[in-house]
Amino acid sequence: MNRGQDSRHKDPMNPSERIDQLIAKLTDWRGKTLAGIRKSILAADREIIEEWKWMGSPVWSRDGIIAVANAHKEKVKLTFAHGARLLDPDKLFNAGLDGNAWRAIDFFEGDKLNERALKNLVRAAVDYNQTKSKKKAPAGTRAKAHKSKKT
Numbered sequence: 001m002n003r004g005q006d007s008r009h010k011d012p013m014n015p016s017e018r019i020d021q022l023i024a025k026l027t028d029w030r031g032k033t034l035a036g037i038r039k040s041i042l043a044a045d046r047e048i049i050e051e052w053k054w055m056g057s058p059v060w061s062r063d064g065i066i067a068v069a070n071a072h073k074e075k076v077k078l079t080f081a082h083g084a085r086l087l088d089p090d091k092l093f094n095a096g097l098d099g100n101a102w103r104a105i106d107f108f109e110g111d112k113l114n115e116r117a118l119k120n121l122v123r124a125a126v127d128y129n130q131t132k133s134k135k136k137a138p139a140g141t142r143a144k145a146h147k148s149k150k151t
Helices: 005-010 015-025 029-044 115-150
Strands: 049-053 057-061 065-071 075-080 103-108
Touching: 015 029, 015 049, 015 057, 029 057, 029 065, 029 075, 029 115, 065 115
Parallel strands: none
Antiparallel strands: 049 057, 057 065, 065 075, 075 103
């Protein structure tokens, strides 16, 4: 099957259906783990939307990307787009700790999902995205007003 651009445009499935299909295909512990992660993320905030990006990655967004999930051979990785800016009092982040923006949680077989802590981290990411988007608009407005005074 051609997985080029044409197949994406003709695919009648919405992102949530694609994520359902991915979870169904992962018949081992990774499918259960991804389903649990998804459930916690969606329970954290009712306005989170599901997306399907980068040729097969579930993405959750609200006012910007919150997190991306990927099932690998030996782990399920949940990467937070602005994880470096988030407080992580429960110390969920265990990967990508030296990056400037991203932080990740690697889930391995047998790991127990801390739903409460994950929901709190997701809420912190939503808060960060909302604060970031609110800061952009006034700054742009102020900059334009400031420039017009100079001329």
